[in-house]
Amino acid sequence: MLKKRTGVDLLQALTSGALVCGLDGRIVYANPALGRLIGAAAEQLAGNVFTEIVQPPVKVDCALCLGLQSGDISEVHSGFLKVFTQNGAVEELKVKIKHSRLGEEGVLSLIDPFSEDTILTQAHTDFVSTVSHEFRTPLTSIKGFADTLLHYGAQLPDEEKRRFITIIKDQADRLIRLVENLLAASRLGASRMDLSYRPIPLKKLLEKVAQSIQAKALSKTKVQRVFELSVNPESIELWADADKLEQVFINLMDNAAKYSPADKPVSVKAEYLPEDDGLVRVVVQDQGAGIPADLLPRIFTQFYRVENPLKQEVEGTGLGLYIAKSITGAMGGQIWAESTPGKGSAFTVVFPAATPERQAVHRHRLHAPEDEG
Structure with missing residues (x-):
């Protein structure tokens, strides 16, 4: 040679x-x-x-x-x-x-x-391909069932018509989530994020997110998703923007549910860091197929999705983890993933706790004179 x-x-x-x-x-x-x-x-x-x-x-x-x-x-x-x-x-x-x-x-x-130009071109191509596919799937369902109702509605029993309308609504909701994620990703890319900090009761927020995901799963698949929530102590409060924090946990917990077997619970555990009670650690653990070690560095990039051997296709654009990481970083937190193939994945986020000191500093800034340096 x-x-x-x-x-x-x-x-x-x-x-x-x-x-x-x-x-x-x-x-x-x-x-x-x-x-x-x-x-x-x-x-x-x-x-x-x-x-x-x-x-x-x-x-x-x-x-x-x-x-x-x-x-x-x-x-x-x-x-x-x-x-x-x-x-x-x-x-x-x-x-x-x-x-x-x-x-x-x-x-x-x-x-x-x-080169930078090649990366931008490739990103644009990936964006168009991914988004076109994600839009086409729900739009095809909406058009198909709407056409059926329009042409044969009079001949269909009420139960069948209700089922078709429910499918149309579910697919419209899917489109809305897609558009919201795209808008969120656009704002993140342009560094436009307005944050309004206040103490957020963590247990109440996690319960709200779990109930939302459970309701969505039940309406679509008739499967009751189980979340095992543990917040110790239950009085933990995070110092964050409420809407943005909710978006982070929706993406993490929904992702864990999508990549887990339907009969396996998703575990969510929260506690103060032992070495620093000014920080709170939340671990979202699924029981899915896991992620190979060489793919872990890529899962927080835009439009990247790990193939799930348990399902033919996992709904989504691959934006959820990118959005979660970007928002977490903007609010002074950290996020990372650990995984063992065959044993599931654990996503860990660390956020500042709503300590009296942080709240006092915030109040001081709000009331400080504008010219105070």
């Missing part, structure tokens, strides 16, 4: 990152440009498996990227390159990958970071 010296010299001179892999997926050569991208010496990459350097892209059927020793190799697609920072942390860089077969000897992969 690469027996001619001119071939090696050409790859050495490339500004694009280049990898040569055997058909077993192991790297036999990496050029200096790839070493600079990754933050490691190129010669150290030889012997590694391709999938240890480049994360398998989502929904791309490429044998090399999936760690398979046989099968078709996609010619061009996107992926995520592992980058090692100076402090030893591992980050991900979105890249464009172009594969070329080297006969029976292996595969040459050229790797380039996405």
Whole structure:
């Protein structure tokens, strides 16, 4: 492989990152440009498996990227390159990958970071594709059942007409939720978020959210969703914007319900942090299929959804977790996810508690003279 010296010299001179892999997926050569991208010496990459350097892209059927020793190799697609920072942390860089077969000897992969224009174009394409699909599904149902009522309503029994109207309403509600999420994402992207802080009784809020999700599930699937709520002590109050906080927990708890088996409860536990009683930790735990470790860094990005093997299709745009993370950060909180495939996922949020000190500072700011520096 690469027996001619001119071939090696050409790859050495490339500004694009280049990898040569055997058909077993192991790297036999990496050029200096790839070493600079990754933050490691190129010669150290030889012997590694391709999938240890480049994360398998989502929904791309490429044998090399999936760690398979046989099968078709996609010619061009996107992926995520592992980058090692100076402090030893591992980050991900979105890249464009172009594969070329080297006969029976292996595969040459050229790797380039996405330019800002390319990222924006790809994001726009993903946005249009996702939103078009999400709008089409409920609109098709609404039109189909409305047409049936219009043409055959007189011949249908009242019970059947009521069922059709209920479906139309449910699908209209789905459209409203979609539009609300898109508007929320738009405001977040433009950094337009007005926040009005006050003490929020956490137990009461979680009960309200659970009842809302249960009512929606019951009307759609006739399944009673179970939420096991534990707030200790029950008097916990968060210092947050009430509407925005509710939106965070609606997205987290609804997400847990969607990705869990219908007969499994969703656990929600809240408590003060042992090391800091000025902060409150809330953990939303599902009993779903779990999320592979390599996908966890992506779940809070816009339009990203993990495939659920328990269902053909999970309703939603992939905006819920992005919105939850953005709102949480804006209100001075933190959010992260932990998961074990086959054992479910846990989403943890940490919010400031409504301590007397925070409320006193807030009152002082409200009543302070405008020119007070």
